[in-house]
Amino acid sequence: EGTQAPQPAGSPQGLLAQARGLFQVGDTYIVVETADAVVLIDQHAFHERILYYMLEHRLQSAPLERQRLLMPLPLNLSRAARELALSQREALLEFGFELEPFGPDGSLALTAAPKYSLARKHDEMIIELCEELAQGRRPGDFSTMRKSLVEMVACKAAIKAHDPLSPEQIKDLLRLGETVPHTFTCPHGRPTTYRLAFTDLEKVFHRR
Template sequence: PSETLPVLRVIGQAHETYIVAEGPEGLYLIDQHAAHERVTFEFVKYRFDNGESEYQPLLEPLTVDLAPGVMTTVQEHQDDLNKVGWRFEEFGKNSLILRSVPGPLSVKVSADGAAQVLIRVLDELASGGAGDTWSHRLIATIACHASVRAGQSLSIDDCKNLVRQLEQAERPNTCPHGRPTIVRLRVNDLEREFKRR
């Protein structure tokens, strides 16, 4: 079942972590990281499901050293890893030459950081994650690392754009890990707190 958010009017940002907005039933606090993570997750998942990976070639290929035995995991899951934007080739027994990274990841982390995300994903795969739940975790990991962080200052336009994107999301109320993206403070509760009722 699809979830919906009311149309919200962005007021600003609090503590460089929460977007403050006004809606029909009160005030709304939006966790900017969780919200951006949800938006990015749905974008990457749509691309993944439709075979439309977005990737960013690296200016200089990067050698990634793997733990012993992980290369088997790479070989088993190379198609899915390619579908989200990692392009690489084997380089010896326990190394890869990384040639591109997922597009959303490329704007937030360095090539070294993207390589660390790849290693984390491969470690999870090697420890038994597989199937739909694994692809969900794969995409959620990319979304997490590609999203704005708590403590990051956003302009009012950035806040508005993020809220508009969240309003269009299929599941706007939670991030891919299940944490809430939004908390509502009802007008009645505010009036009670201010002893107006």
């Protein structure tokens, strides 16, 4: 224990390698036991942070990789959301969502979906995205829309709170976290990890 380099407080870099035990509590937090601490991770905020970083950085170079769906997924959108989706087809394509007119009534279908890891069904996600964007503030210019989309896609695509995770999914998430810097706060500055050092616990239990 004495030879281990100290970790910056709250940084989950290298956590998986340090992990002696990995648990999930409340279907919402990941608990990592290390040699000198218990680290609690807000699974949604942590995953959101990772996806936010990945989306933001990959978009700077090229549109995100997408894969064509075997069958177009028809989208049951409100009129406002459909209009928004149509006007933002180019932005959505950058994120890997390809929309095409479908059927005689002018409705839309999803024909290609992003390759990056998503927690949820692509059609559900794009519907939520478009409805929220249509209901919320005005679309504004393309770069504003892109920023909103980065935030919204990161949030929508991330594992939710109250989602039970298998031990493998927990490991995958920690592994993904290690590919991205500064995962200890989410895009909105909220902490994603909370480190309870054993020295802190000793104080809680009046051991020192």
